[in-house]
Amino acid sequence: MKVIDFKDAKCRHCYKCVRHCAVKAITVRDEQARIMVDHCINCGRCLEVCPQNAKTFASDLDRVKGFLRQGVKTVVSIAPSYAGVLDFETPGQVVDALERLGFAEVRETAEGAALVTNEYKKLVRQGGMTNIITTCCPSVNDLIEKYYPDCAKLMAPVVSPMIAHGRYIKKIYGPEVKVVFLGPCIAKKQEAAGDERVAGAIDGILTFEELADWLKEAGIDIHTCKDKPMGNPDPAINRLYPVSGGVVQSVITEEEADGYHKVFVDGLENCMEMLECLRKGELDHCFIEANVCEGGCAKGPASAHWNTSYVKTKVKIEKGVSYKAARNLPDMSGAEMAKKFGERSISDPMPSEEQITRILRSTGKYSPADELNCGACGYSTCREKAVAVFQGKAELSMCMPYALTKAESMSNVVLDATPNMIFVIGNDMKILDCNRKGQDLLGVGREEAVQRYIFEFIETGDIEGALLTRESVLNKKVKLENGRITAEESIVYIENLDAVLVMFRDVTREEKMKEQHYNLKVETVEMAQKVIEKQMMVAQEIAGLLGETTAETKVTLTKLRDSILNEEDQAYEC
Numbered sequence: 010m011k012v013i014d015f016k017d018a019k020c021r022h023c024y025k026c027v028r029h030c031a032v033k034a035i036t037v038r039d040e041q042a043r044i045m046v047d048h049c050i051n052c053g054r055c056l057e058v059c060p061q062n063a064k065t066f067a068s069d070l071d072r073v074k075g076f077l078r079q080g081v082k083t084v085v086s087i088a089p090s091y092a093g094v095l096d097f098e099t100p101g102q103v104v105d106a107l108e109r110l111g112f113a114e115v116r117e118t119a120e121g122a123a124l125v126t127n128e129y130k131k132l133v134r135q136g137g138m139t140n141i142i143t144t145c146c147p148s149v150n151d152l153i154e155k156y157y158p159d160c161a162k163l164m165a166p167v168v169s170p171m172i173a174h175g176r177y178i179k180k181i182y183g184p185e186v187k188v189v190f191l192g193p194c195i196a197k198k199q200e201a202a203g204d205e206r207v208a209g210a211i212d213g214i215l216t217f218e219e220l221a222d223w224l225k226e227a228g229i230d231i232h233t234c235k236d237k238p239m240g241n242p243d244p245a246i247n248r249l250y251p252v253s254g255g256v257v258q259s260v261i262t263e264e265e266a267d268g269y270h271k272v273f274v275d276g277l278e279n280c281m282e283m284l285e286c287l288r289k290g291e292l293d294h295c296f297i298e299a300n301v302c303e304g305g306c307a308k309g310p311a312s313a314h315w316n317t318s319y320v321k322t323k324v325k326i327e328k329g330v331s332y333k334a335a336r337n338l339p340d341m342s343g344a345e346m347a348k349k350f351g352e353r354s355i356s357d358p359m360p361s362e363e364q365i366t367r368i369l370r371s372t373g374k375y376s377p378a379d380e381l382n383c384g385a386c387g388y389s390t391c392r393e394k395a396v397a398v399f400q401g402k403a404e405l406s407m408c409m410p411y412a413l414t415k416a417e418s419m420s421n422v423v424l425d426a427t428p429n430m431i432f433v434i435g436n437d438m439k440i441l442d443c444n445r446k447g448q449d450l451l452g453v454g455r456e457e458a459v460q461r462y463i464f465e466f467i468e469t470g471d472i473e474g475a476l477l478t479r480e481s482v483l484n485k486k487v488k489l490e491n492g493r494i495t496a497e498e499s500i501v502y503i504e505n506l507d508a509v510l511v512m513f514r515d516v517t518r519e520e521k522m523k524e525q526h527y528n529l530k531v532e533t534v535e536m537a538q539k540v541i542e543k544q545m546m547v548a549q550e551i552a553g554l555l556g557e558t559t560a561e562t563k564v565t566l567t568k569l570r571d572s573i574l575n576e577e578d579q580a581y582e583c
Contacts, residue, residue: 012049012195012203013044013051013053013056013067013195014044014066014067016063019062019063020040020041020061022041022042023061024042024407025059025060026042026054026055026059026387027042027386027387027403028384029055029058030055031052031054031277031278031281032050032155033048033387033397036401036402036403037403037404037407038404040406042063047355050151050155051147051148051151051196051198051199052148052196052277052310053194053195053309053310054277056310057310068219069214070215070219072213073189076189076212076213077111081187082113082182082186083111083113083186083187083188084112084114084116084178084186084187084188085107085112085114085189085190085191086116086117086121086171086175086188086190086191087107087116087118087192088190088192088193088194088251088306089118089247089248089249090192090193090217090306090307091103091191092325092326093251093307093324094193094307095217095231096231097231097234100329101235101239102231102234102235102237103115103234104237104239105234105236105237106224106231107191109229110223110224116174116240117239117241117248118171118174118190119170119241119244119247119248119250120241120242120244121169121170121171121173121174121175122173122247123244123245123259123338124170124174124338124339124341124346125145125170125173125346126247126256126335128165128167129167129260129296132165136268140294141165141295141296141297142160142163143165143256143296144164144165144168144348145298145300146169146299146301147194147196148196148277148302149280149299149300150350151196151199151353152281152284152301153350154350155353156281156354157287158351158353160284160287160288163287164350166348166350168207168210168346168348169200170247171192171200171201172200172207172211172348173341173345173346175190175201175211176210176341176345177339179210180339180345187213188210188211188212188213189212189214189215190211190213190214191215191217192216192217193216193251193306193308193310194306194309194310195216195310196301197211201214202214206349207348242337244335245330245331245334246258246259246330246331246333246335248329249326249327249330250305250306251305252304252306252323252326252327253273253304253307254305255305256273257296259334262332262333262334269294269295270294270295271295272295272297273298273299274297274298275299275301275304275305276300276301277301280299280300280301283297304322308322358400359396359399360395360396360399364399365392365395365396365399368399368405369392372391372405372411373411374411383410385408385410386403386409394408425445427446428446428514429444429512429513429515430444430446430449430450430496430513430514431443431510431511432447432463432510432511432512433503433506433509433510433511434463434472434476434509434511436507438462438469438473439459439462439463440458440461440462440463441459441506441508442455442459443455443458443459450466450490451466452466463511468487471485471498471500472500472511475500475502475509476502479502479504480502481500482498482500484497484498484499485497485498493517494515494517495520496513496514496515497516498512498513499511499514500512541567
């Protein structure tokens with residue numbers, strides 16, 4: 010079952026989800042992140058850290074609404090963390106709000122937690138396990154079975170409070186009743202719908218965020234609701250389950266010394282560290298409460314909507330707890346409370362050293378010194394990333410230094426290929442960068458150029474003016490190298506750098522060709538002038554003969570000469 014998914018349009022290859030996924034259950038293909046369902050432990054960390062809101066999770070909301078529309082008796086199992094997450098004056102207002110939505114009854118999942126606590130106490134009394142890991146957190150359970158399968162034998166063979174409660178509710182009201190779990194946990198969706206070992210116990214999962222949206226849609230304000238009692242007896246200290254150490258406190262309540270050291274571990278990295286210790290045999294006779302979420306279930310990934318601090322949530326939960334063991338527990342058989350855990354290990358192909366080397370070289374890493382291990386791609390080291398590339402989880406382009414170097418290289422190729430002289434000049438007139446043609450103009454290499462000022466080499470009146478006014482200069486004719494080079498000068502202000510881009514286009518050859526062309530025209534005109542003078546002499550003779558004045562002829566021929574010169578001048582100006 011795919012609990013978490015991505016929105017392609019919003020995934021912007023930032024790789025933040027990859028960086029924060031401790032088990033690297035995210036693959037990137039065609040610059041789009043994808044969840045590898047078989048690798049994922051549904052901790053929801055990627056949902057929390059995604060800056061583009063590109064992640065979604067499967068919703069049962071429409072299915073649950075369908076139960077209610079059809080008139081099917083539906084009971085809510087509400088996680089004890091509601092006390093710290095939802096906003097109300099009395100817990101009973103939450104009951105009334107849910108009943109207004111159409112639910113037949115509201116019971117606390119802590120009722121199921123009491124049943125689980127009883128099973129944990131039995132294991133502790135028996136003392137048959139070297140270490141005991143609690144199995145309330147489905148993400149921890151997946152972590153162990155998939156990535157630490159050798160520790161599966163240390164998992165308490167007990168169902169989670171949610172499953173225990175679902176089975177108990179169906180035992181009370183019959184198998185036809187629908188049970189909906191309401192809580193802050195996304196992994197519960199996978200546990201309820203994707204784990205065949207506990208199939209049928211829960212019919213739907215709703216998060217607190219989904220409930221908030223539903224209440225708003227229905228126009229129900231919790232603060233205006235009545236104070237109604239929960240459908241279950243007081244689960245006492247078992248309401249502490251969502252708080253780190255809550256399971257431990259529930260187990261040791263009114264219990265005698267049993268030889269197990271009680272310890273709680275929260276946070277995925279801490280859980281993985283604990284499992285490594287167990288692998289090495291560094292822990293003995295420990296009862297270990299393990300939660301993937303820091304602080305326990307009180308602040309699960311589906312409760313972030315309220316942005317409530319963990320401390321505030323913890324205090325609110327603890328204030329409503331009776332620090333006593335639950336009494337008069339319902340009778341549940343061992344089979345109803347049991348769950349067998351085992352190996353579901355993930356096996357990915359591993360590349361040879363030669364293959365790793367080849368992948369590293371393809372991203373410009375030819376020696377250990379080239380391996381920056383910056384982590385921008387989401388992997389701790391370049392070698393880890395190379396392995397991920399081999400396994401099809403990552404792409405070569407995910408290497409930011411490589412991509413940047415490649416982009417800079419392409420940019421430099423383009424700049425160096427242009428025949429124009431290009432400079433970037435800072436507001437202090439210092440040379441920030443220049444291309445190869447620019448270096449030729451200056452007569453120094455780039456390393457020296459960027460340590461000097463542009464006024465050391467050329468006249469800078471236009472550059473100073475552009476920096477001062479922030480106005481562009483376009484295609485202005487200037488002389489460079491003491492007049493040896495004629496260039497078209499263009500200057501553009503770069504606001505974010507407070508600098509100017511200066512480009513000189515060498516038009517010396519063009520100007521020489523224009524001059525030669527003009528000289529040719531002038532020679533032509535001079536020749537025409539000589540023809541005019543000769544013709545004038547002839548015209549005078551003819552005019553004398555015909556009775557015309559020589560002045561009229563001269564005016565006509567002069568106009569012809571001037572028109573030729575004017576045509577040339579206009580062409581030059583264009």
